Amino acid sequence: MASPSPKSPEQTEKNKQYDRQLRLWGDHGQSALEKSHICLINANALGTEILKSIVLPGIGAVTIVDEHIVSEEDIGSNFFLETTSIGLNRGSETLRLLLELNSAVQGHAVQEPTDQILKENPDFFKSFSVVVATALSEKIIQDLSEHLWENNVPFILCRSVGFLGSFRIQVREHAVIETHPDNEQPDLRLDVPFPALAKYLADIDIDAVDLKDHGHIPWIVILYKAVQKWQQVNANRWPMSRKEKNEVKEIISGFIRKDENDVPISEENFEEALRAVNTGLVPTFLPVKIQDLIYSSAAINLNSESSPFWIMCSALRGFVEAEGKGKLPVRGVLPDMTASTEHYVKLQNMYRNQAAMDAEAVYRKVQQIVTQLHRDSISEAEVKLFCRHAHDLHLIKGSSIAQEYQLNSPTATYIAKHLEEPDVMMVHYILLRASERFQSEHCRAPGDWEPEGDIAQLKTCVSKLLSDISCSPFPKDDHIHEMCRYGGAEIHSVSAFLGGCVAHEAIKLVTKQYKPVNNTFIYDGASTNTATFTL
Template structure:
């Protein structure tokens, strides 16, 4: 007897769907070996998006170069550094990618040269001028990038840049590292994800509502009448479906509770032996079928987050300007199968930004009194935003010189209070004075170890934005190396 599983593909799928793929070119094979580990995470299609990405970094600080390092190594297409600063001895002390003999040279140029050594597949360029000058004179420049990363920007540059990128629908990642603290904030108008890669996802076997071809195939097999050899080669799903139908015939219901599922398991264990006599032990495929009862016996439903997407007006009434994601959502509503999209249709995810960074957090944001933790890392956020305002007004971070720590701290406290008023936020305990003093004491200095940690986190989020896989954070991350703690908030 031919094993029952030998022709299951031909019965369930047309021959046209089973054509052999074209052989890979030598270049593809080399890249597959080079990027083998990351291809396991986001696949060939994710790597292709990464290889076509154009990333812009504003300011080659220690944090900025760490972000780019973690993007160059996995193989982004190209990057451009915009930085008009010259390298100082302070830069040498805090930035691993700047060499000792490069003092006085263009920071953008030296960082570009060092980063390109990490991966010959990546193209790199630099612009030796400030972001403010570039934004003022060539506004369309930033429209051409997949994502823009901004580090150590003052408020007077950050605000027009964030507004411009928000209008252009270009993702912006703002990050800052100062002393032992830092933060990352994403600005994305809308980000769609098909492959979210959820943890502990239960397989969707559609056992309660199989499509006709599958149902015909499953019903054609009488598990109890199989000989020992064929029985041992029967897929666990076939066994599970067979006894599920017997359970429904006996109890006239679908097993939902633990007791009902235990009854189904006992039916599988008590499967009558075939013509060859009983096996010495329960076969592996029967054990697998019993194991699948807990995870696969469930009603097939559309998850809430996927239902919200399908009910979105962009999905219901697409136009000629509708993004491809929403076009496929509309197709899904009409039961048109698009291979990758349909495979992950239950995992669809949309993230919408509610405001650009230049605007104050909307009412009910992260700094409501019932959510604000005065001892958590996020308590530094108003202080860091005040620092960006101070740097824009004074052309230097607070506490740059020892004798300026106390006077600058007083100005910073005023700036923090003014910011909270602008945001219409009233904190019961306020922002602790010691946090303001701590930031002023740093004098704008970076610690490379802290920047390396934040850089890896920021690069991780950039890869999510580029590949449209995995859910990005929503929308700010705070890190405190003093207490080794971190938190995320939706601002």
């Protein structure tokens, strides 16, 4: 009878609740999420859908700024409001019902207009991790953007009108350490093995291994021995071309033992070695994008205001120039492979120990820097995480939304260029911007009262926007007619899709994991097409 499987450790209720997301961003990502405070301006259908997808995973706190009263139109588009909410403050009612989704989340509602808060209490927005805004006028967008830009608070501006939706992320600078690449290359160092690995590899003779142990040799060893044999007749070079790697494969095939009928014996570890030739033989090098980071002025010219990211980049540069001998710290992660437990654990410990030694060297340099700058210390855990992901660091340098709205802004040329492409999604960006301008001038959405009568006025707004960026008017008015037909209404399915997207981006910003959109995302619900632009 088969023995029972061992019991898994008991999970806490919290771990059970957040199990799937913990697999995405880990305990430290969840901790960052729970320490964050998100501000939402206007709890319309889109805003509520955004908060729903932030409250469910366990954001620490949310604040809704909304002075509007719940109307019948809100009930028709916002599934988180009830008919009994009509006549009550929209922010308070939305918050009450949203917090039922997760009792661990703290909530606050502010019933003052955004422009009034900016005027009377400008420090209000400084304390938030991210500010998300929907359905704002053109003037308030610019004022809020300038204020958040100056105070270095991430800002996400969202729109949902009819079948169209968009969001724009404004960050001055956003560093991502854990980018979670789809295809992470293994960091094996077979071309420059560290001392412990070099000794281990040298001590194994494939030809002398017993037949019963032959199928348990790690493929890393097989690959290394094949390259060594290849180098003997190739001036000690490292195989780079497809032809050279195919020659290495032939050597590996020659290692495979045969039975009495001279038929190769199938051994999984040798098959793994053959499959790993392309990825396992990538030479160890300092990626250009990482070199640009560690030698940038922000990493060289540190001051008391420098972020922990730049301090660690500076320490990493010191390591590369000294202990690393031009290489980054060892990642310390070994891919799965067919091998005996003894071999695999031994190999795994070697890579882990070398990674720990490299991270310790970087940590010492970090401590020296923070002491010189009289800064708060950076934890060893942060430095280890930084070193583990040093091969895939990512930095976004953003631009201001307020600047985008100014005449003759640098983005005008970019927008004009993309408008020249056929069936381009940039047309929807112009329509959404023109709709904002129409609302600022007429205090209502285009088509809200008279769809046919507003077409000419919206066309004027579109023409003015296009003129500002030196573009010709649209050859057809189809898109303008469609925007007026929407009448500023929100379609819940469009808001729900866009809300989920915005929530994902907000979570990326607060956890500092995964690459966020840089910087504009546009969605056309009628065609289900999406596009991103860097304005």
